[in-house]
Amino acid sequence: MTQPNASPRPTWDYPKYEPGDTVALFIPCYIDQFFPEIGEATAKLLTRYGVPLAYPEEQTCCGQPAFNSGYWEEARGVIHQFCDAFESYKWIVSPSGSCTAMCRVFFEHVDPDERIVGIGQRVFELTEFLVNILGVTDTGARFPEKVTMHSGCHGRRELGIFEQPLTLLQNIRDIDYRELPNIEECCGFGGTFSVKMPGTSLAMGKTKVENIVKTGADVVTSIDISCLMHVGGILRRDKATRHIQCKHISELLVQE
Amino acid sequence: MSDHQLHLEGAEFLKAENAGLFEPKGSVSMGICAERSTKHNQDLLRQIPYYQDWRAAANGIKDYAIGNLDKLLVEFERNITARGAVVHWAKDAEEANRIVLDIAQENNVKTVVKAKSMVSEEMELNHTFESAGIRAVETDLGEYLVQLAKQRPTHIVTPALHLSAEDVGKLFSEKLDEPYTAEHQALTDIARRHLREEFINADMGMSGCNFGIADTGSFVVVENEGNAGLSTATPPIHVALMGIEKVIPSIQYLPQFLNLLARSGTGQKLTTYTHLFHGATPGKKLHIVILDNGRTNVLADPKARMGLFCIRCGACLNACPVYRRVGGWAYGWVYPGPIGSIITPHLVGMDKAAKLPFASSLCGACSEVCPVKIDIPHQLVHLRHRAVNERSPMNLLSERIIWRAWSWMFQGPKRYGLAMTAVKLGVRMARFLPWHPDKLGAWTRGRELPQVPGRGSFRKWWRQEGKNLKPAKKD
Numbered sequence: 001m002t003q004p005n006a007s008p009r010p011t012w013d014y015p016k017y018e019p020g021d022t023v024a025l026f027i028p029c030y031i032d033q034f035f036p037e038i039g040e041a042t043a044k045l046l047t048r049y050g051v052p053l054a055y056p057e058e059q060t061c062c063g064q065p066a067f068n069s070g071y072w073e074e075a076r077g078v079i080h081q082f083c084d085a086f087e088s089y090k091w092i093v094s095p096s097g098s099c100t101a102m103c104r105v106f107f108e109h110v111d112p113d114e115r116i117v118g119i120g121q122r123v124f125e126l127t128e129f130l131v132n133i134l135g136v137t138d139t140g141a142r143f144p145e146k147v148t149m150h151s152g153c154h155g156r157r158e159l160g161i162f163e164q165p166l167t168l169l170q171n172i173r174d175i176d177y178r179e180l181p182n183i184e185e186c187c188g189f190g191g192t193f194s195v196k197m198p199g200t201s202l203a204m205g206k207t208k209v210e211n212i213v214k215t216g217a218d219v220v221t222s223i224d225i226s227c228l229m230h231v232g233g234i235l236r237r238d239k240a241t242r243h244i245q246c247k248h249i250s251e252l253l254v255q256e
Numbered sequence: 257m258s259d260h261q262l263h264l265e266g267a268e269f270l271k272a273e274n275a276g277l278f279e280p281k282g283s284v285s286m287g288i289c290a291e292r293s294t295k296h297n298q299d300l301l302r303q304i305p306y307y308q309d310w311r312a313a314a315n316g317i318k319d320y321a322i323g324n325l326d327k328l329l330v331e332f333e334r335n336i337t338a339r340g341a342v343v344h345w346a347k348d349a350e351e352a353n354r355i356v357l358d359i360a361q362e363n364n365v366k367t368v369v370k371a372k373s374m375v376s377e378e379m380e381l382n383h384t385f386e387s388a389g390i391r392a393v394e395t396d397l398g399e400y401l402v403q404l405a406k407q408r409p410t411h412i413v414t415p416a417l418h419l420s421a422e423d424v425g426k427l428f429s430e431k432l433d434e435p436y437t438a439e440h441q442a443l444t445d446i447a448r449r450h451l452r453e454e455f456i457n458a459d460m461g462m463s464g465c466n467f468g469i470a471d472t473g474s475f476v477v478v479e480n481e482g483n484a485g486l487s488t489a490t491p492p493i494h495v496a497l498m499g500i501e502k503v504i505p506s507i508q509y510l511p512q513f514l515n516l517l518a519r520s521g522t523g524q525k526l527t528t529y530t531h532l533f534h535g536a537t538p539g540k541k542l543h544i545v546i547l548d549n550g551r552t553n554v555l556a557d558p559k560a561r562m563g564l565f566c567i568r569c570g571a572c573l574n575a576c577p578v579y580r581r582v583g584g585w586a587y588g589w590v591y592p593g594p595i596g597s598i599i600t601p602h603l604v605g606m607d608k609a610a611k612l613p614f615a616s617s618l619c620g621a622c623s624e625v626c627p628v629k630i631d632i633p634h635q636l637v638h639l640r641h642r643a644v645n646e647r648s649p650m651n652l653l654s655e656r657i658i659w660r661a662w663s664w665m666f667q668g669p670k671r672y673g674l675a676m677t678a679v680k681l682g683v684r685m686a687r688f689l690p691w692h693p694d695k696l697g698a699w700t701r702g703r704e705l706p707q708v709p710g711r712g713s714f715r716k717w718w719r720q721e722g723k724n725l726k727p728a729k730k731d
Binding site for chain 2: 004005006007008027029030031032033034035036037038039040043044047048049050051052053055057058059060061063065066067068069070071072074075077078080081106109153154157158184185186188189190191193194195196197198200201202203204205206207229230232233234236237
């Protein structure tokens with residue numbers, strides 16, 4: 001799909017992965033606690049491609065909630081915690097576009113220290129890592145459902161991640177992929193925006209839900225479960241849309 | 257205190273409890289209009305073969321211009337003064353109002369016709385004229401409608417975006433005593449008939465300025481209706497208002513800027529009219545008021561400099577999912593939408609406008625369409641950082657304490673584990689609460705809370721199983 005706005009998506013020069021290199025998993029706080037199955041799917045998926053994994057237990061969060069709220073001093077301590085935890089790893093992979101964008105793009109805003117920026121730039125989003133670094137476009141998964149994809153803004157606009165999850169998704173066996181109308185429009189989550197301006201956030205979310213309903217899909221997937229926490233919350237509020245499930249893309253890609 | 261600023265402090269949709277949803281009346285939905293024009297305009301932009309290079313170049317030229325305002329503005333003044341124009345410098349809106357009023361009073365002006373100018377809105381010039389007993393008539397159709405309705409513009413390029421043809425028909429029958437019609441051509445004819453009278457009888461004409469050109473000492477006004485041409489050419493005096501950021505170094509860059517502005521703003525390859533003013537017409541007077549009004553505050557913050565690159569095309573408003581839903585008034589001041597959220601705090605002060613940078617989901621649609629590549633979402637987070645640290649309504653001790661605690665909890669995996677267990681417990685308990693306070697209530701007003709999994713965390717799984725996962729042998 002072409003980019004509707006005239007600005008191109010960002011592109012990166014990806015480093016080369018040497019087989020046997022250990023990948024450290026960065027499992028964002030809300031996934032660790034509320035969606036552990038996504039972390040599990042991520043780990044299983046990566047080991048399938050012969051990637052040795054590590055999970056530095058000192059990790060907590062990328063600092064994004066405080067950063068987006070303006071509390072950069074408070075975010076800095078958490079970012080340092082992150083960097084201490086991941087310092088010794090060359091590769092860091094996370095099942096979240098938004099958290100990856102925080103590390104790769106925004107660490108620099110909070111602390112332009114070379115070490116901090118360098119560690120942030122070693123973080124890759126899962127589908128990006130699979131497609132751009134491992135060269136995987138088909139995970140061999142089978143998922144015979146009607147599925148639509150939501151594309152999170154941070155992953156797409158800050159990191160240029162759009163085609164990667166789409167390609168992986170479309171190559172799933174027996175999937176009935178339905179394109180989401182107006183796929184580029186924000187779902188209205190925006191982290192603390194969702195509770196600071198709940199009316200506007202909800203109005204945006206409801207438009208997203210209308211578009212999801214239009215596709216007739218039974219499953220909405222995304223590289224960002226944070227957006228889907230908000231979208232899913234709206235879907236589950238209404239009897240008519242309660243059946244539509246929200247799943248992280250790793251959960252689909254890991255299906256055999 | 258002007259009513260603009262009072263309005264800003266009460267900016268309605270920025271209050272957490274207020275949905276503030278913009279309910280378009282009449283046949284035209286504002287959000288749909290904005291959405292449609294984004295699609296159309298972006299297609300038109302793509303027709304420029306080197307569009308991305310043009311954007312990058314425009315950004316670079318603006319960067320140079322804003323970094324050299326001291327030289328370029330003086331060069332502009334010298335060159336245009338040599339051809340009979342009089343240049344005035346105004347530090348703030350008050351000084352600019354006085355300068356314009358003095359010109360009007362010295363020349364015994366009774367009626368002023370005005371082409372579109374956002375700087376005039378910033379100065380609330382009409383208010384000044386009114387207090388001095390001078391009739392000021394907006395002649396841009398959108399501005400004319402908004403003035404007749406005693407409203408404010410909802411958009412910087414299309415001020416009456418919120419009015420449908422039916423609304424306009426009613427407005428004309430009420431205010432101009434015309435028979436009601438909602439037929440577009442008939443409405444245009446009515447406006448034209450009334451405005452022609454005004455042009456002929458006006459003593460002074462006013463305009464804004466889209467670009468000031470230093471090397472030739474010229475300035476540019478673009479428009480589509482012909483009203484700017486009539487406002488500036490018909491009366492014996494022309495007063496132009498120009499923000500200091502409008503200057504570009506050379507006329508050689510103008511074609512690119514005109515293209516970017518028209519395509520991004522109104523979805524045209526070029527605007528219908530492009531007026532270049534090089535000096536006073538013999539027998540007539542030309543005054544140019546160059547206004548700071550807080551713009552140098554942007555210069556004082558190196559990270560915010562890009563805010564001054566704006567060419568006021570309105571593309572970011574149209575692209576913004578928040579603006580599409582709340583409309584322009586919700587932002588409380590002259591410049592709504594994403595660009596307003598990054599410049600208003602500088603122009604009117606963080607103490608009054610600190611909430612604006614928070615009026616965004618940081619989705620970034622704005623910077624994707626910006627023809628001069630302003631990094632709006634990055635500016636927004638920068639301003640949020642400033643807002644919570646400076647004297648502003650967003651600098652709250654209670655929030656600071658919460659984030660301090662959060663930061664401490666998240667700087668140790670054990671503490672983090674405890675905090676998250678408490679959060680999960682809270683989420684589980686929430687369904688039994690009859691009433692949800694504050695942020696929790698804000699979430700659950702229209703959304704279900706996430707389901708707490710009936711199993712342990714990922715961390716726990718990793719310790720028990722995950723760490724034993726064997727990487728598959730590569731073939």
